[in-house]
Amino acid sequence: MGSTLQLFNIHHFLTVLFHRFMSQRPTYIPGLFGSEYRVPTRAWHEILRDDASSCYLMRLEFYKTKGETLHEFLVLHFSHPTHTVARAVAVVDRAVKDRSQSSVIFSPSAPSQNTTEAIDRLHVMGQGENLETYLSRTYGKYDKLCTLRYPSAEFDLSSPTLGPPSAIQVSTLLLVATNHQPNYNLYEYNCYWYADTIFEACKKLFPACQEDCYKHRDRGRCRLNIPMLAKHNLPDICAEYHNEWNKVVQRRQENQEIMTQQEWERRFEAAKQEWEQKHEAARQEWERRLEEAERRCEQLQAVRQPPRHLGHPAI
Secondary structure, eight states: OHHHHHHHHHHHHHHHHHHHHHHSSOOBTTBSSOEEEEEHHHHHHOOOOOOGOBEEEEEEEEEESSSSSEEEEEEEEEESSSSSSEEEEEEEEEEEEEETTEEESSEEEEEEEESSEEEEEEEEEETTHHOOOOOOOEEEEEEEEEEEEESOOOTTTTTTOOOOOBBHHHHHHHHHHHHHOOOEOOOSSSSHHHHHHHHHHHHHHHHOEEESSSSSTTTBBBBGBBBOOOOOOOOHHHHHHHHHHHHHHHHHHHHHHHHHHHHHHHHHHHHHHHHHHHHHHHHHHHHHHHHHHHHHHHHHHHHSSOOOOSSOOOO
């Protein structure tokens, strides 16, 4: 009876501790941990700040809808730099704007124009509590085809292939893929091409991952099992990524140098103001002491002077 009660108390303690830890919300990180919103991939690259460099891709999932659309999209799971349990979830896909209806529709059930501007977008869902509801409401029924899993260890930005990519690196890859082929083409540069390019580029650029495939052969195929992927241009994508990432690192270093210079200027100005304040306080203190000394001297002189006699007293 005593051992059972002891085990119950330990279990209760761990449960309370776990719930208290889970109830703590992760700190706000623009573009990842915060409010739910949808943004173009190009804009997301500009939204992320330096703190997103400590948010790493933990899992990349490849999905395909069922039914008529057979649309393909990705779900990304990012870690939080200080909250070990929290995960930010983002859904990425390529769609196309229907010119006749001024609405966004999913490929490959897209209009048959030769080329039109693609809509590469990302839906950030905070910690993804309502991920399944959102996917079902947005895409209907779907299957998970493949998954990339990355270790949780951090790594140095100077060696960006030794661990999981950061959110800034993933946003750079999304930007490169969009810029590489910004126009949508029904038979080549469609949702299949975009999802496959991001997935395969992550494997190539950041190889420290484990891939689990469930229905790999279904990727890039539309109705009647017809393949609709463009000619693979992964080497070009990787080369463009390295060029763009070097620019990102250079900009970050320049910004850091500017911030360092501004910090030194701020510290110098703060030290100067502190010295001036101390100097002014010392000057006022010396003036106060001098006035006090002069006043005491006047008091001493008044005490030492003999009293003045106006005349002899009458006899």
